Amino acid sequence: MLRFYTVFISILVLMTVTACGQISSVPDYVSQLEGAVIAPPRELDDFSVMSTEGEPFTLSEHQGEVILIYFGYRACPDFCPTTFSELRSVYNDLGAPEQLKVVFVTVDEERDTLENLTLYTHAFHEDFIGLRPDEDELVNLMSQFGVVAERRSIGESALSYLYDHTATLFLINPQGELEVQYLYGTPHRNIVNDVRVILDL
Secondary structure: OHHHHHHHHHHHHHHHHHHHOOEOOOOHHHHHOOOEEEEEEEEOOOOEEEEOOOOEEEHHHHOOOEEEEEEEOOOOOOHHHHHHHHHHHHHHHOOOOOOEEEEEEEOOOOOOOHHHHHHHHHHHOOOOEEEOOOHHHHHHHHHHHOOOEEEEEOOOOOOOEEEEEOOOEEEEOOOOEEEEEEOOOOOHHHHHHHHHHHHOO
C-alpha cells in the first residue's frame, strides 16, 4: 500500500513541479500517445552522472533520442525486475533502435556499485544503462522527476533494508524534455506505441 501511495504522491509532486518549471509548446503528435502526457512537456536541467558505460551519462549529449528512465535499486524484489522485463520487450519489439536509451538510476548508492549495476542491467539487455548518482546528484534527479524513495529496515544488519520507491517510468523526448510517464503495470505495447510515434519509426 505504501509503495502505491508513493507513486500517487510522486505524480502530485511532478504536477506541481511542471506547473512551476519552464515549459514549451505541445507537439502535434500528443494525441497519439498512450501514456500519461505532460503537456506541454517540461524542460529538464542538464545532468551528468557516472554510468555503467564507463563514462558519465549527460542528458544534453542525447538530443535527438528518446530516453526511458526508471528509478530503483538492484535488490528490489518486485517492481524493478518486472519493469525491466517489460522494457526488454519494448526494446526488442522496436528492433533495438539507436535512438532509444533505457536508463536505470539506482537510489541505493551504498549497495549498488557500477559493477553490480552493469551485471543487473545487462541481464535484461546489454544496451541498457545503469546510473549511480552520488547523494547530491540523486536528490537533484529525484526532485526533477518527482520521485520518492524511502528506506525501510527489515533486519538487524546495516544492509538489511528495502526501499519503498516510486514505480513510475519516465519518457524524455528528443528535445531533452520530460513528456510522458507510465505507472507501474502499463502494458508494454503502450510504451512501444509512444516511442514509435515520437521517433517516427
